[in-house]
Amino acid sequence: MAETVVKIPIKPIRLIGVEGLDERQVAAVETPYGTLAVGISAGKPFAESNRCRHLFAKLDDGRIAEDGCLECPWHAARFDTRTGKMTRGPRGIFKPWGGLVKRTTGSRPLKTFPVELREGAIWLQPGA
Ligand code: FES
Numbered sequence: 001m002a003e004t005v006v007k008i009p010i011k012p013i014r015l016i017g018v019e020g021l022d023e024r025q026v027a028a029v030e031t032p033y034g035t036l037a038v039g040i041s042a043g044k045p046f047a048e049s050n051r052c053r054h055l056f057a058k059l060d061d062g063r064i065a066e067d068g069c070l071e072c073p074w075h076a077a078r079f080d081t082r083t084g085k086m087t088r089g090p091r092g093i094f095k096p097w098g099g100l101v102k103r104t105t106g107s108r109p110l111k112t113f114p115v116e117l118r119e120g121a122i123w124l125q126p127g128a
Contacts, residue, residue: 004084004111006033013124015047015115026070028060031124035060036113038122039081041068045122046081049111053077054090054101059110077106084110 015029015038026039028050037050037059048070050059057074065071067087069078075090077098086106089098114125 004109006111006113010126012116012126015122015124017121018117019120024063026060026062026064028058033113037062037070037110038115039064039070040117040122041070041081044082045115045117046070047113047115047122047124048079048081048084053086053106053108053110054094077101079110082112084112 013031016027021027021039025041026037028035029038035050036047038047041064048059052059052072054072054075054077057072059070059072061073062071065078069087070081071078075092075094077086077090078088079085080087086102089102089106091098094101116123116125
């Protein structure tokens with residue numbers, strides 16, 4: 001499925017200072033495009049739509065996992081922060097259906113917003 005990258009037709013918007021991120025490396029930020037999950041993975045900034053494709057948990061309550069993916073706080077599905085694609089289906093009691101979730105609701109990537117890291121902060125970038 002094609003990536004869902006949202007174009008920003010306005011001037012850059014400062015989302016969050018790097019010092020505003022805790023050890024989970026993701027936080028919620030209110031924007032004109034709704035609340036986004038914003039953070040840093042492997043040194044690269046990201047901004048994604050904030051609801052898990054499984055049961056809509058808030059992804060800003062999750063964390064960046066050891067593989068660099070954004071992990072959902074409820075059932076540990078993982079998302080590639082560069083593309084918004086689900087890389088792993090839910091775990092725990094949903095693990096038997098993890099592959100099915102990944103192929104169905106999880107096949108629709110998170111919306112991914114163009115961002116840049118500069119001046120110690122993450123910025124939404126116009127026209128990227
Ligand atoms: S709500 Fe995210 S994995 Fe279940």
